[in-house]
Amino acid sequence: xxxxxxxPPSAARLRxxxxxxxxxxxxxxxxxxxxxxxxxxxxxxxxQDRPIYEAGGVFTxxxxxxxxxxxxxxxxxxxxxEFATIATGLSVALGGAAAVACSRTDILGRRVWTKLLLLPxxxxxxxxxxGWNALYGxxxxxxxxxxxxxxxxxxxxxxxxxxxxxxxxxMPVAFLICQASLANVESSLEDAARSVGARPLRxxxxxxxxxxxxxxxxxxxxxxxxxxxxxxxxxxxxAPAGNEFVASYLYNTxxxxxxxxxxxxxxxxxxxxxxxxxxxxxxxxxxxxxARFISVTGRGRGSDKLLExxxxxxxxxxxxxxxxxxxTTFAPIxxxxxxxxxxxxxxxxxxxxxxxxxxxxxxxxxxxxxxIRNSVEIAAVGAVLTTAVVALATTVAHRSTxxxxxxxxxxxxxxxSMPGIIVGIGFFWTFVLVNPPGxxxxxxxxxxxxxxxxxxxxxxxxxxxxxxxAVSSSLDDAARSAGAGWWMTMRRVVLPILRPALLASxxxxxxxxxxxxxxxxxxxxxxxxxxGVTMLxxxxxxxxxxxxxxxxxxxxVTVVAIVIGTAVLGRRSRRTHx
Amino acid sequence: xxxxxxxxxxxxFGTNQVLDNVSFTxxxxxxxxxxxxxxxxxxxxxxxxxxxxxxxxxxxxxxxQAFYDHAAKIYLAAEDRNLGIVFQSYAIWPHMTxxxxxxxxxxxxxxxGEPRRRRVMETLGLVEMADYAARYPHELSGGxxxxxxxxxxxxxxxxxxxxxxxFSNLDAKLRERARTWLMGLQRDLGLxxxxxxxxxxxxxxxxxxxxxxxxxxxxxxxxxxxxxRRPDHRFVAEFLGHCNxxxxxxxxxxxxxxxxxxxxxxxxxxxxxxxxAPGDQIDVVxxxxxxxxxxxxxxxxxxxxxxxxxxxxRAFLGDHYVYELELAGxxxxxxxxxxxxxxxxxxxxxxxxxxxxxxxxxxxxx
Ligand SMILES: Nc1ncnc2c1ncn2[C@@H]1O[C@H](COP(=O)(O)OP(=O)(O)OP(=O)(O)O)[C@@H](O)[C@H]1O
Ligand SMILES: [Mg+2]
Numbered sequence: 001x002x003x004x005x006x007x008p009p010s011a012a013r014l015r016x017x018x019x020x021x022x023x024x025x026x027x028x029x030x031x032x033x034x035x036x037x038x039x040x041x042x043x044x045x046x047x048q049d050r051p052i053y054e055a056g057g058v059f060t061x062x063x064x065x066x067x068x069x070x071x072x073x074x075x076x077x078x079x080x081x082e083f084a085t086i087a088t089g090l091s092v093a094l095g096g097a098a099a100v101a102c103s104r105t106d107i108l109g110r111r112v113w114t115k116l117l118l119l120p121x122x123x124x125x126x127x128x129x130x131g132w133n134a135l136y137g138x139x140x141x142x143x144x145x146x147x148x149x150x151x152x153x154x155x156x157x158x159x160x161x162x163x164x165x166x167x168x169x170x171m172p173v174a175f176l177i178c179q180a181s182l183a184n185v186e187s188s189l190e191d192a193a194r195s196v197g198a199r200p201l202r203x204x205x206x207x208x209x210x211x212x213x214x215x216x217x218x219x220x221x222x223x224x225x226x227x228x229x230x231x232x233x234x235x236x237x238x239a240p241a242g243n244e245f246v247a248s249y250l251y252n253t254x255x256x257x258x259x260x261x262x263x264x265x266x267x268x269x270x271x272x273x274x275x276x277x278x279x280x281x282x283x284x285x286x287x288x289x290x291a292r293f294i295s296v297t298g299r300g301r302g303s304d305k306l307l308e309x310x311x312x313x314x315x316x317x318x319x320x321x322x323x324x325x326x327x328t329t330f331a332p333i334x335x336x337x338x339x340x341x342x343x344x345x346x347x348x349x350x351x352x353x354x355x356x357x358x359x360x361x362x363x364x365x366x367x368x369x370x371x372i373r374n375s376v377e378i379a380a381v382g383a384v385l386t387t388a389v390v391a392l393a394t395t396v397a398h399r400s401t402x403x404x405x406x407x408x409x410x411x412x413x414x415x416x417s418m419p420g421i422i423v424g425i426g427f428f429w430t431f432v433l434v435n436p437p438g439x440x441x442x443x444x445x446x447x448x449x450x451x452x453x454x455x456x457x458x459x460x461x462x463x464x465x466x467x468x469x470a471v472s473s474s475l476d477d478a479a480r481s482a483g484a485g486w487w488m489t490m491r492r493v494v495l496p497i498l499r500p501a502l503l504a505s506x507x508x509x510x511x512x513x514x515x516x517x518x519x520x521x522x523x524x525x526x527x528x529x530x531x532g533v534t535m536l537x538x539x540x541x542x543x544x545x546x547x548x549x550x551x552x553x554x555x556x557v558t559v560v561a562i563v564i565g566t567a568v569l570g571r572r573s574r575r576t577h578x
Numbered sequence: 579x580x581x582x583x584x585x586x587x588x589x590x591f592g593t594n595q596v597l598d599n600v601s602f603t604x605x606x607x608x609x610x611x612x613x614x615x616x617x618x619x620x621x622x623x624x625x626x627x628x629x630x631x632x633x634x635x636x637x638x639x640x641x642x643q644a645f646y647d648h649a650a651k652i653y654l655a656a657e658d659r660n661l662g663i664v665f666q667s668y669a670i671w672p673h674m675t676x677x678x679x680x681x682x683x684x685x686x687x688x689x690x691g692e693p694r695r696r697r698v699m700e701t702l703g704l705v706e707m708a709d710y711a712a713r714y715p716h717e718l719s720g721g722x723x724x725x726x727x728x729x730x731x732x733x734x735x736x737x738x739x740x741x742x743x744x745f746s747n748l749d750a751k752l753r754e755r756a757r758t759w760l761m762g763l764q765r766d767l768g769l770x771x772x773x774x775x776x777x778x779x780x781x782x783x784x785x786x787x788x789x790x791x792x793x794x795x796x797x798x799x800x801x802x803x804x805x806x807r808r809p810d811h812r813f814v815a816e817f818l819g820h821c822n823x824x825x826x827x828x829x830x831x832x833x834x835x836x837x838x839x840x841x842x843x844x845x846x847x848x849x850x851x852x853x854x855a856p857g858d859q860i861d862v863v864x865x866x867x868x869x870x871x872x873x874x875x876x877x878x879x880x881x882x883x884x885x886x887x888x889x890x891x892r893a894f895l896g897d898h899y900v901y902e903l904e905l906a907g908x909x910x911x912x913x914x915x916x917x918x919x920x921x922x923x924x925x926x927x928x929x930x931x932x933x934x935x936x937x938x939x940x941x942x943x944x
Contacts (some may be wrong), residue, residue: 477663478665478727481663483683492682497672
């Protein structure tokens with residue numbers, strides 16, 4: 001063996017140290033500024049007596065006074081709280097039950113349900129709302145049958161009716177969190193209970209449910225936060241009947257005001273933000289910092305020992321889940337498809353008499369075409385950029401000696417609890433105030449890319465952090481001892497190992513940015529529309545057919561992305577487990 | 579090959595003092611082992627040398643280069659220390675082939691093309707893994723992974739090799755083979771090696787010198803035989819293999835021999851003068867294999883340290899027997915190649931087999 005010694009080039013030391021801390025500092029700055037960008041101007045605007053682009057503004061709390069003096073505002077607060085309470089209670093109960101059924105019992109069709117029950121959070125929310133409206137809304141296909149024949153007083157435009165839809169949309173969140181926590185619990189605990197003579201149902205109520213309590217609490221707080229900021233349901237279903245939520249009230253005030261009158265709107269947005277932050281802090285206090293990651297640490301370990309339901313209950317429960325999925329998800333999407341292909345939405349005439357390709361033909365119009373193209377572009381670009389930035393930020397937060405790394409861990413959790421309209425209004429003000437590049441951003445798709453990316457940052461972190469935590473830190477120590485600096489270690493060792501998680505994060509972000517719309521409502525400029533905004537616009541103008549067709553396009557793109565994503569991820573994981 | 583000097587290293591995690599004034603030197607081409615029970619601070623010491631942990635005070639140097647010097651505020655980054663490290667978990671990068679794993683340190687050092695390939699294959703040949711160059715880590719057995727980790731640590735001819743329990747994931751057979759093989763390699767390459775283990779057999783068979791640690795401090799440093807035969811500390815004696823420990827006090831000293839009156843019995847024991855003056859309370863350590871047994875009761879009156887003992891039990895362990903005896907009420911363990919079936923035996927404890935040490939009542943059993 002030759003004994004030539006390859007010492008690490010010591011001149012390279014400085015070169016190697018500089019970029020590492022520079023990369024870390026830049027990453028930290030990008031994330032922190034990005035997250036704070038929409039909040040600071042909003043806070044400022046809410047305590048000014050005139051729009052902040054006008055000179056001479058003075059400090060005042062009158063926007064808040066003005067808001068609190070409006071009785072309509074207080075009505076929306078009541079509506080929102082009622083909606084959030086009902087939807088949270090029901091969705092946590094349903095999601096928890098479904099999680100137990102799918103990960104702890106031998107329910108018929110277990111594997112299929114485990115995947116399909118997640119659909120409502122992946123499908124475009126506007127598509128689901130429009131589908132529900134087509135099926136159960138006023139004049140919907142099934143409304144007559146339900147109210148007249150079954151005598152169920154269903155009114156989708158009421159707060160209770162909207163809560164039903166809210167429940168369905170939020171249920172997968174509870175399902176995911178509970179399922180993950182169940183996967184971490186040894187089934188031997190249940191076996192132990194059964195071995196001392198407890199019957200399966202007793203095991204459920206005495207062993208499993210108590211163990212799920214943290215997961216139930218966690219999902220309840222998270223869902224409540226999401227419900228409070230809910231905009232689309234009220235905008236499409238409730239508002240026309242006069243049942244508004246806080247978010248839709250703020251949006252309508254914003255878009256109907258004669259002046260650009262954001263004082264009260266900014267104040268309302270601040271209040272929403274405070275509630276969201278309060279709930280986030282409450283979650284941390286109640287659950288400890290670790291609970292933040294409960295939702296994604298599940299290892300799908302649950303297949304070892306399953307509770308046997310028996311010959312009667314196994315198929316019955318299976319059918320119940322199938323019916324649930326049919327009623328809440330598949331039938332509405334079918335109704336949406338139907339609506340997009342008929343000239344008039346009515347249960348009184350057979351749809352094939354009303355058949356038309358007109359709605360779909362209208363999609364050929366430039367505004368529709370360009371919003372489809374914009375949406376896909378924004379989603380693709382945003383997903384790539386966000387995944388890249390968050391990947392770096394996650395390594396800085398958890399695998400570096402950077403001084404301020406601790407703050408990143410908290411800041412990256414934050415956008416998730418920031419209501420969408422806050423991101424929208426906040427960035428609107430930021431673009432007005434910071435110009436250039438503000439107006440350049442506003443007059444291109446990049447402003448929307450920025451807003452939607454920031455909002456989806458947390459999702460990427462939730463996917464990437466557990467994946468990184470699973471990579472033993474001795475792998476990067478080994479690279480360091482071999483002479484590689486921090487940056488090279490990340491680039492050549494850690495990030496390549498994370499490739500499957502990076503891909504998963506990209507797919508998830510693509511779908512979520514594609515279907516997100518609330519921040520964009522405040523940011524679109526002519527020629528830079530996205531699908532969700534265009535859909536709401538054509539609804540407002542009463543052309544529901546083209547809106548339904550556009551929603552179907554969104555559903556189709558989403559489904560294609562998910563199918564491709566799971567196929568690629570599946571192939572990868574098979575290869576690595578070979 | 580330079581030597582590694584560790585000087586007065588201290589470190590605590592919060593209020594938990596993990597290293598307390600640890601000093602030792604690994605000489606050039608020496609194989610030095612840190613031995614101690616779990617949690618005694620071995621990995622912490624090794625990782626401080628490697629540059630992954632920053633101690634609170636002390637000094638670490640390699641040859642003339644200071645790695646860490648608290649007083650002079652020197653702290654060299656891990657990647658600049660040019661050490662070869664084999665981690666307990668091997669830490670082979672799963673997304674790279676065996677070849678790419680071993681080539682990485684050369685890539686970092688900008689060695690390119692054919693020289694790199696040649697060097698990698700040469701090192702893989704050294705650890706007998708050349709045939710597996712194209713495989714991915716998950717296609718290798720534990721022993722093969724361990725050799726890849728070693729190849730990766732050796733490929734750039736580092737000045738020093740650090741190993742943290744590299745054999746703990748191998749089964750007993752493989753561990754034995756890997757030991758012999760590592761020792762050969764280390765001697766052939768003349769590597770300065772710092773090795774960490776909690777396995778006394780491993781430490782005894784591999785090392786030039788052993789550093790015995792407990793609770794963050796060093797108890798004894800020396801060659802294996804010395805540590806085994808002449809422990810300075812009851813803890814060291816007990817940690818390195820089985821031993822019988824008697825307590826008693828010195829009655830008188832004469833001609834380099836001390837006589838000890840054992841506690842709770844009338845028996846006396848003669849042993850070489852070690853710790854303790856007349857009147858002192860001491861511990862006497864006797865290794866089980868150093869004791870001589872015989873069925874011949876007539877020898878009883880002859881010689882010092884000869885006693886009669888009852889046989890409590892006898893166990894067969896392949897090449898020897900383990901006897902549990904009772905000597906005047908004291909339990910005594912003896913290993914002996916011969917099978918005795920008598921109920922009473924003559925026990926002779928050679929004077930030079932006894933090792934006296936001051937009674938450290940604060941030392942607890944592990
Ligand atoms: N990051 C840490 N934070 C707090 N305490 C730590 C940390 N790392 C190690 N310790 C403590 O330091 C002590 C020494 O740990 P170390 O890993 O050096 O033990 P060891 O001798 O290598 O043990 P083993 O044989 O089990 O590997 C232990 O008591 C451990 O609990
Ligand atoms: Mg250790």
